Amino acid sequence: MSRAPILGAVIQPSKRTGHVHPWGAAATPYLELGGEDGTRRLAKEFYDVIEEESPRLRAMLPRNITKTREKFFMYLSGWLGGPPLYEEKWGHPQLRMRHMPFSIGDREAEEWMRCMRVAMENAEIGEPLRSFLDERFEPLAQHMRNT
Ligand code: HEM
Numbered sequence: 001m002s003r004a005p006i007l008g009a010v011i012q013p014s015k016r017t018g019h020v021h022p023w024g025a026a027a028t029p030y031l032e033l034g035g036e037d038g039t040r041r042l043a044k045e046f047y048d049v050i051e052e053e054s055p056r057l058r059a060m061l062p063r064n065i066t067k068t069r070e071k072f073f074m075y076l077s078g079w080l081g082g083p084p085l086y087e088e089k090w091g092h093p094q095l096r097m098r099h100m101p102f103s104i105g106d107r108e109a110e111e112w113m114r115c116m117r118v119a120m121e122n123a124e125i126g127e128p129l130r131s132f133l134d135e136r137f138e139p140l141a142q143h144m145r146n147t
Pocket residue numbers: 057060061062067068071072075090095098099102104108109110112137140141142144145
């Protein structure tokens with residue numbers, strides 16, 4: 001019987017970290033991050049970093065990014081195992097398709113990850129959650145490349 005890779009299916013504490021899950025002690029990455037507050041914080045720090053120090057990514061965004069910020073928070077909520085706010089309001093994310101209007105290559109994906117790493121630092125996300133998120137964001141950022 002083949003086994004689907006279910007997020008949260010790890011039930012043996014890690015020998016390395018002693019945690020039950022690769023992201024830490026809480027039942028989901030969302031809860032480990034601090035639920036809604038922590039997820040909002042990460043989304044906010046991320047776009048703050050883009051606005052402060054990433055002309056490359058900032059240039060791709062609309063002048064007013066209030067809605068972009070909110071959509072990113074809503075997406076993260078579900079992606080992290082919390083309430084699927086994005087899907088409830090906007091339907092299936094189809095993220096790759098939604099990124100098609102923008103030219104995203106290696107440099108953009110790397111810059112996105114760089115900003116996310118600074119944001120995780122600024123949001124004071126501890127280990128092992130930070131490494132777990134880093135590992136999970138990376139393939140997603142690569143997946144958005146279209147040039
Ligand atoms: C790889 C580099 C990436 C670039 C350059 C990029 C860039 C963008 C841009 C320009 C938008 C449109 C913003 C707007 O019009 O308001 C957008 C939207 C969005 N991005 Fe990304 N993105 C990247 C990766 C990611 C990743 C890895 C995620 C998820 C973790 C993500 C999640 C989203 C979401 C949820 C939206 C809103 C979609 C919507 O309009 O409904 N992006 N992104």
